[in-house]
Amino acid sequence: MNRRQFLSSSIAATLGLSACGGSSSSSNGGGGNTSFKRPFFIPEELTGNLQNGRMQYNLTLKTGLSRFLDNNINTATWGINGKFLGPTLRLKNGDSVDIHYQNTLPEATTIHGHGMHVPANMDGGVHQIIPAGQTWTSSYTVNQHASTNWYHPHLMGKTAEHVMHGLAGLIIIDDSNTETLDLPKQYGVDDIPVIVQDRRFNADGSFDYNPSRREIMHGWKGDTYLVNGVIKPYLELEAKQIRFRILNGSNARIYNFAFASGRSFKQIATDNALLETPVELTQLRLSPAERAEIVVDFSDAKGKNDIFIDSASNAELFKVNIKNQDASNITQLPNSLITLAQLNPADAVNTRSFTLSGRRGQLVINGQSMNKTVINESIPINNIEIWEITNAMGMDHNFHIHATHFQLLERNGSANAVAANERGYKDTVYIPPRESVKVILKMTDYADTTKPYMYHCHILEHEDAGMMG
Numbered sequence: 001m002n003r004r005q006f007l008s009s010s011i012a013a014t015l016g017l018s019a020c021g022g023s024s025s026s027s028n029g030g031g032g033n034t035s036f037k038r039p040f041f042i043p044e045e046l047t048g049n050l051q052n053g054r055m056q057y058n059l060t061l062k063t064g065l066s067r068f069l070d071n072n073i074n075t076a077t078w079g080i081n082g083k084f085l086g087p088t089l090r091l092k093n094g095d096s097v098d099i100h101y102q103n104t105l106p107e108a109t110t111i112h113g114h115g116m117h118v119p120a121n122m123d124g125g126v127h128q129i130i131p132a133g134q135t136w137t138s139s140y141t142v143n144q145h146a147s148t149n150w151y152h153p154h155l156m157g158k159t160a161e162h163v164m165h166g167l168a169g170l171i172i173i174d175d176s177n178t179e180t181l182d183l184p185k186q187y188g189v190d191d192i193p194v195i196v197q198d199r200r201f202n203a204d205g206s207f208d209y210n211p212s213r214r215e216i217m218h219g220w221k222g223d224t225y226l227v228n229g230v231i232k233p234y235l236e237l238e239a240k241q242i243r244f245r246i247l248n249g250s251n252a253r254i255y256n257f258a259f260a261s262g263r264s265f266k267q268i269a270t271d272n273a274l275l276e277t278p279v280e281l282t283q284l285r286l287s288p289a290e291r292a293e294i295v296v297d298f299s300d301a302k303g304k305n306d307i308f309i310d311s312a313s314n315a316e317l318f319k320v321n322i323k324n325q326d327a328s329n330i331t332q333l334p335n336s337l338i339t340l341a342q343l344n345p346a347d348a349v350n351t352r353s354f355t356l357s358g359r360r361g362q363l364v365i366n367g368q369s370m371n372k373t374v375i376n377e378s379i380p381i382n383n384i385e386i387w388e389i390t391n392a393m394g395m396d397h398n399f400h401i402h403a404t405h406f407q408l409l410e411r412n413g414s415a416n417a418v419a420a421n422e423r424g425y426k427d428t429v430y431i432p433p434r435e436s437v438k439v440i441l442k443m444t445d446y447a448d449t450t451k452p453y454m455y456h457c458h459i460l461e462h463e464d465a466g467m468m469g
């Protein structure tokens, strides 16, 4: 691997230096002749081992060599229990779990449970460092709705680089409500995990990740797309309703997911819970770290195929081949999925404002750059609060809050501007240039006066450049 190019100086250091030149990227043309030749990869499902009443999950962070490209070239990567990405952790609401992260990598990192409602010292944020050679255990009792969450590094100043290496995996939470619903739920068969990321490759096969100052400011974007770590795979499916659990696992790219045919689909879940009712869409926008579960009805498509695309960049992501035979275990998507407890703005006792902006070459929130030793905001437990978040810049940002979900009240001062598929539980929200959002939230269960949670832009280069508190 070309470590000099890949392991570039930290994002913050790059921003502090004068602007560096253009990237030395040598594009492989978005996967070129690898198109739809490789099977879709389904990450292993880890259901845990019961020990003394607690479910145990053993994860090993390690280096590996992955084969993304066609020309027998290896790419040095990091993975969890494998070469690239990690297994899907399957947790049940109410279970007590111990997730053991053994770090066999050459350097320290952290692993954050994104979307998980857990105590601050179990969150895996910038303060829960796992030194090289050591194991850190995240212990908690699962206490939230069924949802598709994920785990990824959160080391201050190094998150973008560590995720780029390959550290990420899904956490699927199940609960009793969701189990009773007639939803596709056979993992890897009609319930398909979809982690979408973008990369660039050097001629020697190594990842090319050496963001310039400009790329840090505008968000680093690759020219080649990976779906669960595979370039343009194909997926064989039965002609019936199929559920996709989609994670935008990219550093900065914002996707508009769609089918090449224009086929419509129903979104059934946002970041942290099912939607109350399915929302029909033909385009699904996800900014980095956002998740969506969708159900696509292929019962009319026996023997046909379709391509899942990013209509924002016109990229083909993967192909679905629908089997030319009758489907088994058919499901019928219900019209009513869940009743979500709604927070009432009239009950809010506090309003906070967060302005995302640039200052003297730094990316800041309320004028301040992330400082590990500063607690920027103290939120009383069970306070209902409204947070107004403004993107004061002419570039994309999003906003992620640890510890709890929120509900979107307004975009640019208008409740009507909140799309139907955003009216659910969220932990990350896209804020277009010069726009604002208003969300309502309540921190519950895990008061801690010393160990903080984070809030930040989830464009990883921005987060590493200080846009975090």
Ligand SMILES: [Cu+2]
Binding pocket: 396, 397, 398, 457, 458, 459, 462, 463, 467
């Ligand atoms: Cu940002």
